[in-house]
Amino acid sequence: MRRFFANKFSRPLLRLLTVFSIFLLTPSECLSKSLTTNEEKTMPPTRNEIPTDKKWNVEALYSTPHSWTEELAKAKGQETAPRWPELKSFQGRLGDPRAMTQFMDRYLSLDRMLTKLGTYAHLRLDEDLGNDEFKRNFGLILGLSHDFRLETAWLEPEILSLSDAEVARLMQEPSLKNYRFYFERILTMRPHTLSSDKEELLALAGKALDSSSKAFQALNNVDLQFDPAVDSAGKEHPLTNGTYSTYIHSPDRALRKSTLINLHRGFLSHANTLCELLQGKVQAHAFNAKARQFPNSVTAALFDKKIDPAVIRQLISTVRRGKGMMEDYLALRKKVLQVDAIHAYDLMAPLVHAVDRKMSYEQACETVIASVAPLGADYQANLRKGLLEDRWVDPFENARKRSGAYSSGCYDSMPYILMNFHGTLADTMTLAHEAGHSMHSYLSRKHQPYIYSDYSIFVAEVASTFNEQLLMDHLMEGAKTKEEKAYLISDQIDRIRGTLFRQTLFAEFELKIHELAEQGQPLTPSLLNQIYATLLRDYYGSQFAIDPEIEVEWARIPHFYSNFYVYQYATGVSAAMALHSQVTKSTKARDKYLAFLSSGGSKYPLDLLKEAGVDMTTASPVEAALKRFEYLLGELKKNL
């Protein structure tokens, strides 16, 4: 899932909370992307060679680039700061309900217009990353959005500084009824907000304290070079972070081994630098937490979502109980792959020969549409219309198009989907995944006012993973051979390993290094390697052989630079599995799930999930996911 703006709701709160961060690395990019493999490629056509009816319908957003430019001219206000003096004129007056009502109307309509402009600009740019006009337009809207944030940065401090009597008046004002939850969320920050001079100081320090993230990105994306990977025939393959995810799935063990070893050796040769960078980030989190009087970094990071750190601890202890299942699975891997031990480079090797029934894009759409039948006729009809009539999707690759897949859009647009469809099962699974996000966005936008139309990252992967499971059920019903079934099941098991087990392991690592730093313990490469290796043993068990190179895997995970982020993949997949087992059995559960999909960000994420039928403060959703893993493992054994 991608958004032009970060969640409009949590954006300002996030800014208050994590003054020192945050350029999230691929913040809401779907994890499933890394699970798809690239095909051998022929030269893709140019954008113009693709017929209009095979592209997404961006014209529904702005009929021509000219109409975008016209709206931009309307939105951009004055040429120099303050661009929007009328917004500034409300500063100091928001305690008055009438002024607040007028301000919020103006503020949100401008925010909405800028988001719409930004959505169009990023979609067009992603169609052709080399197009200078699109690059320029995207730059323009980014700059304008930056100005908008700067010129409205006073809003939350002002709300936080209101007297109790003023807050009470705002909360009772009928014209502000829709904003009550919004105000409430801001006001929860009161105990952790400092005096204005201290806030200013923290804001000034923010950029400097963010340098370790930027340095990591530069090292990881640009500077780091790796020795080529070598396949079993002795042929060399250029190794990058991008090709890594392709080669690591290869049936050729020599290629996989050399891919994993050479990539990690690249990181190992910079282990001291990478350790200092990560330490810098962890220290920034700890400083922020301390400055704002939180007991620790994890509490500070989860506070604005009203999530207790106990949720992460419970996730960890529950997933750890699945170690036996993981050992069982790895033993099966060992047997099928006929190897003496499972190394990290064997985890993603295909267990079953790809029985890929190649599908056309239209067949993939029909399959995905058929698979969502358990969600009811309305849901199915809306998805059908979106995929086949309204052209939500930009399915095919063209020269210079953005790689991977995402669902994106805004309140005034379709929930667009970008893909690079080549007809494999993985591509159809990606379509189901992104369609899950898009239907969540579609329903939330339809049922919520603008301010609550975006859902939080915590719940974002629920709808996508849910639809992956529906597709899996549907394909299993239609599978004709044992091999086909085994292929599908194996794919699902690998997805659960990648999200539930692996991301929980990451979450535990993250928690541990923050705790150590807060106790004053310096982080060194050997300490981090040792913690990481211990976790690998704890999660993967006795069947897993740990090569020295894999101990440094912590050094290459971009998400460790996003403050307590990874656990949400594991909680998301758990919630989706728990809901899937309920919804497929009862129409009442289905209706609750549909209500959840329609609720956007109108409540705290744990409250929304609870109403949908899963209580993430208990162990049972994660247990349901483990049960599903165990069940699939049993099915895999039967079908291999």
Ligand SMILES: [Zn+2]
């Ligand atoms: Zn996703």
